[in-house]
Amino acid sequence: MADAVNGPGKVGDVLLSATGDKAADTKGQISWAIFEWARNPYVLLVTIYIFAPYFSNVVVGDPVRGQAIWGNINGIAGFVIACLAPILGAIADSGGRRKPWLAVFVGVMAPATFLLWWAMPGEAGLSVTSIALLIVIVSIAFAFSEVFHNSMLPSVAPNERIGFLSGLGLALGNAGGLLILCFMLYAFMLPGRVDWSFIPDKALFGIDAAAHENSRIAGPIAGIWFFLFALPLMFFTPDRIRKTGPGMLQSVREGGRRVVKTVRQLKHYRNVATYLIARMFYNDGQTAILVFGGVYAAGVFRWDALTLTIYGIVLSIFAVGGGFFGGWLDDRFGSKVAILISIGGTALGVLLAVSITPNELFFFVPWDVNAPPVWDLPFFATVPELLYVGVVIIVAICITAAYANSRTMLARLAPASKMSEFFGLYALSGTATAFLGPALVGIATAVFHSQRVGFASVLLLLGIGLALILLVKEERAEAAE
Template structure:
């Protein structure tokens, strides 16, 4: 991949260093939050799966509210102070420390609260770090290369999660005696996974801190304490409403379809097992192949982003996702799920990566952190849509397959919402 960064002799190194953060951080999302440690908390630590799942849901809901309320202001203050990289490092370090702390959560109910607190706090600071990471896109790219750099970073995240999941599966989870002699006694093999992810995250977070220059301070000076930032934020939102409603409409529209994109991966494994009869092994195999496919799609879509613009990539991807999603809801058989599921994965990465570049291309200079904080907040504000549509359609039609139709409806709504939003102007540089 050929990329260039803004007026820097070490452009390739800067881009690769920036993308390595996503390679490492994706292990926290995939292994800790989604596939391994959260399952350990609900199935191995909690007294029973139902109460454990409910407690996990409450913990992550509280974490989501914290992100929604705090992300814009934390991003804003990192912009003003010229400390975007510094706060990326601090927030990443806290997430890594919480991940490492999960090693001490044994498989007894008395450890559940500690595990949930560490998981929730880690997820909050992980998302704060993502705000700063996304804002740094403008530091490692030019308007001409922003699409491919964003796609490359997103692809690295997918590939990194595949490698991390494979290591976790074959080195710790599956063997009776895993790496370093760990066994399942006291949940040691899963607790060791937490240490592995902490080290993995740390190692791949270092390059961006070492080789990407810090953003310069904003011309605006920070005043007052942290909470004074909310006053500034309200003024900014009023200013956007008066002068740049496109940004606000994009934040709202992207929040809808991004929740649909998230729901595809969240419930894909459930549908594969429940509707199409996949075994646990087949689900894991599909997850690995799907992540690889999504990574390839993200990298390829990034190049099209630079040529055609992010809106074209987003709209094309959403149309394809809706069509494929409809096919998946009506056609039977495992082959159907493999074909349609992987086809969905191809378009997931481009839609996600192009959404990041769309915002980066329209935001005012020196406001990137604040903008991506709002990006995180709007996404959190409607994060109930995908799960609600999935569970609601199942309740209405008494069919898990109908739940996929609910997700398709969310994607179609997001597509309709993004169509009127004016595309960013084409730029060279």
């Protein structure tokens, strides 16, 4: 005789997950969240702050050509991801288990990232083509690991904890990135640049800044970090296991058929489709903010590399809080209201950010550019800069919260039996039009000859996403047969 239901999400002494499976224990849930801690430093070290500008300016040797090559690399990776992510998600739903796939992606990404150490100036080590191939491979593995990791969430946590756990993962990811950035600053960037007593006189471990080893080390550090901190999920987070199931080739064929069938049935999943389209627009806006936020600040305030690195550290600190803030919003008000608040806060922050320049505050208040600095530190020395940083902190918190809320929203909307498949479509909605935000900013900047107008154009994408979210109902769809 079956055990009686003793409360919501519980049968007998067994705590049930949002999909009705046995939920992971606390260690398993936290290990799931730690995977974000493992993944996120790659983004900060390689794709944003250290390796990407090094590749563009030093390895390629021409910032304009280097930026074009970097854009092509990410475009190729994005195309592959857009084509395959939904199919891989469907394969996971057919085959059941997710951790073997995650193990493959970790096994590809960690060594490929480590190899970036040999990305030397003037192609003395790896060629530009080889580096580009490595980045494409790592980017694809990174995105696919996100699909399978996200799809585990509703089968790992009870329904009432998925918001918190999603936010915890984002918070830990940003915390890991923050720790790595601070270490890079202390160990490799500041030595020899400042005479502070607590900073080493020379870079640690014999790293030679003149040979750009302080930039090249970003790859090995990200790769080792990813491998080590992926282990808790592999050991402690339970996977969904089926005693019987199709083989690999059959799973591939079945997965492809499931994707085609799901796309054809999107009319049945109209509510989920509306959400994915909304997310596509506001996610493109968020991506553009991340890509151009530093570029805008550097152009308007003439920030140097040291200032931009500290800027990244400051934003990472507050982004950690954004993960918890997003989880609290989601559990307190529901995913839809949480998204409206987080995206609305992002839009307000961007509007305030573009209202500040070295000679103007909030569009209308003039400021004397010759006013004395507020302190002697070599960064954020003026009132407009400090106000700008304060405003962008709000943006960082809200963007991180929005990422957590968005993931949780899909976990609440998608049919439980098609969770990985819909997280594949979720990844597709985040990559299919990833060019839209950067293109909009570039066109607006060129047409109006203004960085301010160009950066502000992301408000259009955020606004469209917000309007579409209002049409979404927060209810789980039934699987179409």
